[in-house]
Amino acid sequence: MSEIDSPAQLFPAPRADAPVVVFDFDHTLYDGDSFGHVLGWLLKRNPLRTLVALAATPLLGPMVAFLPTRRRGISGYVWIGTFGLHGRRSFDAMLDLYVATHQDEIRRRLLPVALEVLRGHRAAGDRVVIATGAPPELARAILAFVAHQDVPVIGTAVGPRFGAMGARRHCHNEEKVRMLRERGYGEIAAAYSDSSADLPLLLAARAPVVVNPKAKRVEMFRRLLPPGTPILNWGCAGRAGQPVT
Known part of the structure; x- marks a missing residue:
């Protein structure tokens, strides 16, 4: 990136009392599950890991499908996909290799409408923060493609666990809101997310916006969020919401 294109020159530094705006990452700024794509790549790189993952799917698959057990199911796949990695340095190196290759x-998965909304908030001087269930290092590396690598990212903390890597603290559901508050993002002016798991975040925001939701979740959002809450589609095929171009 050239000096003229640096984020510090493109956007004003937000004031300490500027409105806090929170973006989810997967299915909000990025079309898909970013760490799921990394995990699939890790599993496919090693035939033995692929076989173990397939053998474990009758147990782990249903766990991933349901919110109360989703964290455990995903952790099982992460353990299989990262077995043999020694520490965070090895894990971060694998993330870098994935992004580089x-x-x-x-680039195709970054949603132009979402990025335009993100730019608008930054240009207005808002305190923008990304809160994601993915490792923050991955989100930062992807945001670097579009000159937003300086945006603060709060994500799932990952560390060594039983010979592989595992979540030390999962940035998910109510825990996401707690992690935001611990970092000083207490009063949330606006929040953007696709996920029913982010309902605590959306309810905490003065102006929640649902983007790219699953069709089966739309009625739930309409019932639980304030009347008139926008439910938009920013370009995720197969997802619901009013299309925005």
Whole structure:
């Protein structure tokens, strides 16, 4: 990135009392499950890991499908996909390798409408923060493609666990709101997310916006969120919401 294109020159530094705006990452700024794509790549790189994952799917698959057990199911796949990695340095190196070898795919998955909304908030001087269930290092590396790598990212903390890598603290559901508050993002002016797991975040925001939701979740959002809450589609095929171009 050239000096003229640096984020510090493109956007004003937000004031300490500026409105806090929170974006989810997957299915909000990025079309898909970013760490799921990394995990699939890790599993496919090693035939033994692929076989173990397939053998474990009758147990782990249903766990991932249901919110109360989703964290445990995903952790099982992460353990299989990262077995043999020694520490955070090895894990971060694998994330860097994935991003470096999938640049075209990643660029295609970044949603232009979402990025325009993100730019608008930054240009207005808002305190923008990304809160994601993915590792923050992955989200930062992807945001670097579009000159937003300086946006604060709060994500799932990952560390060594039983010979592989596992979540030390999962940035998910109510825990996401707690992690935001611990970092000083107490009063949330606006929040953007696709996920029913982010209902605590959306309810905490003065102006929640649902983007790219699953069709089966739309009625739930309409019932639980304030009347008139926008439910939009920012370009995720197969997802619900009013299309925005």
